Structures are given as C-alpha cells and as structure tokens.
Amino acid sequence: MKKVMIIGAGGVGQVVAHKCAQLPQVFSEIVLASRTESKCIAIAKQIKETQNRDISTAQVDADNVPELVALLNIEKPFMVINVALPYQDLTIMDACLEAGVHYMDTANYEPLDTAKFEYHWQWAYQEKFEKAGLMALLGSGFDPGATNMFTAYAAKHYFDEIHYLDIVDVNGGDHGYPFATNFNPEINIREVTAECRHWENGEFVETPAMSTKQAFTCPDGVGDFNIYRMYHEELESLTKNYPTLKRAQFWMSFGESYLKHLEVLQNVGMTGIEPIDFNGQQIVPIQLLKALLPDPSTLGPRTHGKTCIGCVVRGIKDGKEKTVYVYNIKDHQDCYKEVQSQAISYTTGVPAMIGAKLMIEGTWKGAGVFNIEQMDPDPFMENMNKHGLPFQVIEEPGFDLI
Known part of the structure; x- marks a missing residue:
C-alpha cells in the first residue's frame, strides 16, 4: 500500500x-x-x-x-x-x-x-x-502504453522475431458534435497535422500528414473504417527496443466530418502554434480553438459506440511466417457508467493505473528511465483483463495492410 x-x-x-x-x-x-x-x-x-x-x-x-x-x-x-x-x-x-x-x-x-x-x-x-x-x-497509457504491451506480448509468446508492426487505433464512437476531439484538442490537432513518419528499412520515412489511407474492418461487429497513417511516439521506442522490425506504422480512424472541419481550420490558420498579435495581445490560434471546442471531459454522457485499438504483428516463428492481431474493444457508454467518462479517456487512464500498480507492488522496478515495453508484459496484460480492458488475440487475421 x-x-x-x-x-x-x-x-x-x-x-x-x-x-x-x-x-x-x-x-x-x-x-x-x-x-x-x-x-x-x-x-x-x-x-x-x-x-x-x-x-x-x-x-x-x-x-x-x-x-x-x-x-x-x-x-x-x-x-x-x-x-x-x-x-x-x-x-x-x-x-x-x-x-x-x-x-x-x-x-x-x-x-x-x-x-x-x-x-x-x-x-x-x-x-x-x-x-x-x-x-x-x-508511456503507460493506451497508445503509447497498451499498444507497446500488445507488441511485447506478441513478441514474447508468438514469435522468434517480429518484422512488421501496424498499430491501428479506431474510435467508432459518435458524440453528436460536428467537430470535437476526444482528448485535449490542442494535443490532438498538433498530432494529426504533424508530418507523418513511419519506420522502414532502418530509418524513419516522412510523408505529408494524412496522405496515406486504407480501409480496415474491425472484429466483433465494430464496423468498417477509413484509417490514416500518421506518426505516433511509440514508434520511436518500439523500433529502438525491437531492432528486427523492418517496418512499423501507426494508423488512426477519422470520420469525414472531422477531416472536413480540420481542413478548413488549417486553411484559415486556426491550428497554428505560433503566437499572433490580436488587438495588442499575443494569442496562439490553436489555444483559442481549444477554448471554443467542447471539453473532452464533458463528452461521456453523449458518446455512443466502441473503440477498437490493437496491433497487427508479423514475423517468424519456427522458420515460418506468422501474423497475430492483439486488440481491445471498449464501449463508450460502459465507461461512462463506471467512471463518468468516455472510452478515449478510459483506455488511457486504466493503463496508467495499472502501470502505477505494478510499480507500487514491485512487479516492475528499476533505477533509470524505461519505456513500458522494456517491462514484462504478462502482469500488465493480466491486469488489463481484471480492470476493464480485456484483450483478445487472433492468429492469422487475414489483414492486408499497406
């Protein structure tokens, strides 16, 4: 205690x-x-x-x-x-x-x-x-966090070497607003509008933001979604800690309404992070936009649908190619009933609690700075099952990701 x-x-x-x-x-x-x-x-x-x-x-x-x-x-x-x-x-x-x-x-x-x-x-x-x-x-959230643990768990239990990693983050929820973000608007928009980077053949390759998309079908009836390749920080640590990776990518789903509004906001300069002078005051456009948008913490009661976040991992086991998909599905309204929050906050907050729990119990310990995938994934995954984020594994899921 x-x-x-x-x-x-x-x-x-x-x-x-x-x-x-x-x-x-x-x-x-x-x-x-x-x-x-x-x-x-x-x-x-x-x-x-x-x-x-x-x-x-x-x-x-x-x-x-x-x-x-x-x-x-x-x-x-x-x-x-x-x-x-x-x-x-x-x-x-x-x-x-x-x-x-x-x-x-x-x-x-x-x-x-x-x-x-x-x-x-x-x-x-x-x-x-x-x-x-x-x-x-x-990085003890969901992505990064649980996705790092999914990768580590797959590498430990299903592969001799992992070669390809696709992290796929789908939010199938609907909050009813034409445009709102499910976590801090400033951070969300900065992430989405940044140059895309993915890992390929030993280096990061840059491409324009949101320039690569494909279709993805989530399991268990969550639905079909367009997912877009973007940069996310867990790629940096995972490619460092799993040097056998030949390619690693991060994908996120976005609806047409979100993309339309984001394009307009970018075009008129509202996503800018440099201060501008307005009536003698210095303001940062994206911070003003944040103040105008709904607070993500208020979205819980009006958000319906499910999230589906997981890792498609390909590699070699016993000399043969193999693919596994490790994922979690979470219902927004289930989260609201339990902790009065929507699933995006829930899926980040639960892994934070789990990481702290494992440190307090001494299951994870050490002196220095550690990315979460450097820890044993098994106790983390066991705690996900116990505390509201049960995971599933599909072997040979048949995904054909670019």
Missing part, C-alpha cells in the same frame, strides 16, 4: 483517480493535483458519491518546479502519475528527482513551440534517475 499523487484533472486524470480509488489495498492514499483545484474537487466529489472513498486535492502549477517540489515534500508520495500536458513532463521529472519520488506518464515530452513528439529529451534523464535510485516509466 502506497500513497500516490496524480497530476492532471482532465478526462484522463478523472479516470485514473476513479480507478486508483477502486484499489485501496494498493493505493492507500490518493492526492489529485492540478492548476485548477476546482476540477480536482469535482472529481473527488464523484469518487465520494460513487465509492464512498475520500481522496485529497491540491493546487499546483506543473510548469513550476519549486512549487511542485514543495507539494511533493509535503505529501511525500511513493510516485507521481503524470497525466498533465506533455509540455510539463520535464518539469515534473525535475521535481520528482529533487523530491526523491518515482515518476510515470502516459505521453512523451513535447516542446510548447514545436510539434515534435520525441523521447530524446526524457531519455536524457537516464543517468539522473539511475543515480537517484528512482524509476521513471514512460
């Missing part, structure tokens, strides 16, 4: 807090902290009403290292679960080092002024965490 601090009170933070609260035998105390403490208090009230459990709340600026350190020194948690903005990863890592606290996140660091999703900034902390005897676990 350990005390944990969750930093971030958006949709994912809400799920993490609910799921940690469900396991008092693991998470003996929970502190939920955010720049806006009123959001933390609202989540704490939900948990009190649904689970009759009290959690603590705090106000903290995750951009301010001394302020973070002061809070950590007061609360003295075993670890921090960082579900704040990716821009804040390094300040939170710095604070954890200074306060002697273990660290975990769900998304890699991204500079505020550059749409670059890369791990090298965090990998540079390896020696600092190692010397401090602290563990920093990177």
Whole structure:
C-alpha cells in the first residue's frame, strides 16, 4: 500500500483517480493535483458519491518546479502519475528527482513551440534517475502504453522475431458534435497535422500528414473504417527496443466530418502554434480553438459506440511466417457508467493505473528511465483483463495492410 499523487484533472486524470480509488489495498492514499483545484474537487466529489472513498486535492502549477517540489515534500508520495500536458513532463521529472519520488506518464515530452513528439529529451534523464535510485516509466497509457504491451506480448509468446508492426487505433464512437476531439484538442490537432513518419528499412520515412489511407474492418461487429497513417511516439521506442522490425506504422480512424472541419481550420490558420498579435495581445490560434471546442471531459454522457485499438504483428516463428492481431474493444457508454467518462479517456487512464500498480507492488522496478515495453508484459496484460480492458488475440487475421 502506497500513497500516490496524480497530476492532471482532465478526462484522463478523472479516470485514473476513479480507478486508483477502486484499489485501496494498493493505493492507500490518493492526492489529485492540478492548476485548477476546482476540477480536482469535482472529481473527488464523484469518487465520494460513487465509492464512498475520500481522496485529497491540491493546487499546483506543473510548469513550476519549486512549487511542485514543495507539494511533493509535503505529501511525500511513493510516485507521481503524470497525466498533465506533455509540455510539463520535464518539469515534473525535475521535481520528482529533487523530491526523491518515482515518476510515470502516459505521453512523451513535447516542446510548447514545436510539434515534435520525441523521447530524446526524457531519455536524457537516464543517468539522473539511475543515480537517484528512482524509476521513471514512460508511456503507460493506451497508445503509447497498451499498444507497446500488445507488441511485447506478441513478441514474447508468438514469435522468434517480429518484422512488421501496424498499430491501428479506431474510435467508432459518435458524440453528436460536428467537430470535437476526444482528448485535449490542442494535443490532438498538433498530432494529426504533424508530418507523418513511419519506420522502414532502418530509418524513419516522412510523408505529408494524412496522405496515406486504407480501409480496415474491425472484429466483433465494430464496423468498417477509413484509417490514416500518421506518426505516433511509440514508434520511436518500439523500433529502438525491437531492432528486427523492418517496418512499423501507426494508423488512426477519422470520420469525414472531422477531416472536413480540420481542413478548413488549417486553411484559415486556426491550428497554428505560433503566437499572433490580436488587438495588442499575443494569442496562439490553436489555444483559442481549444477554448471554443467542447471539453473532452464533458463528452461521456453523449458518446455512443466502441473503440477498437490493437496491433497487427508479423514475423517468424519456427522458420515460418506468422501474423497475430492483439486488440481491445471498449464501449463508450460502459465507461461512462463506471467512471463518468468516455472510452478515449478510459483506455488511457486504466493503463496508467495499472502501470502505477505494478510499480507500487514491485512487479516492475528499476533505477533509470524505461519505456513500458522494456517491462514484462504478462502482469500488465493480466491486469488489463481484471480492470476493464480485456484483450483478445487472433492468429492469422487475414489483414492486408499497406
């Protein structure tokens, strides 16, 4: 039993807090902290009403290292679960080092002024965490996170070598809005509009954003979708940790309404990340757009349908070619009934709780900075089955991905 601090009170933070609260035998105390403490208090009230459990709340600026350190020194948690903005990863890592606290996140660091999703900034902390005897676990969400574990699980149990990896993220949900994002709009749009990169023959190959698409049929009646190739950060760590990969790609589904609105917003400059002058004030267009769009944490009650996220892995077993598909399907309304959130936040928040649980229990441990696929996938996968994200494996699924 350990005390944990969750930093971030958006949709994912809400799920993490609910799921940690469900396991008092693991998470003996929970502190939920955010720049806006009123959001933390609202989540704490939900948990009190649904689970009759009290959690603590705090106000903290995750951009301010001394302020973070002061809070950590007061609360003295075993670890921090960082579900704040990716821009804040390094300040939170710095604070954890200074306060002697273990660290975990769900998304890699991204500079505020550059749409670059890369791990090298965090990998540079390896020696600092190692010397401090602290563990920093990177990317314990769904993608990255569960998809890394799906890959590791397939590699461990089904292959001698893996050669081809296709991560396919399909959201078959409908929230009824002409245009809205299921997680932080600023992060979502920066990801989607960034140049695409995929791994092929030992290097990353760049192509224009959203320029490659294909059809994909999800199992179990979820449906048929157009999926688009884009860059996602787990490709960077997976290709490093699985050097036998000849090609690795990430695909995500998008509806026509989303793409139409995104194209218009790009054309008029609303997705820009550089500040502009407006009536004597500096504003960032994408941050203004974020303020105008629905808050993802409010989409739960109106989102229907299912997510289908998984990995198609091809390789060699006993000298013969083999393909497996490891995936999870989750119903949006099931998530809302359990934790008052839609499935995108749920599928990110549950793996965050699981990663923290395995660190607290000592199942995963080490000194330094680790990507999640460097850990044993089996206990993670067992916990997915126990805590709301059961996985399936189809051997020889018959997918013909580009």
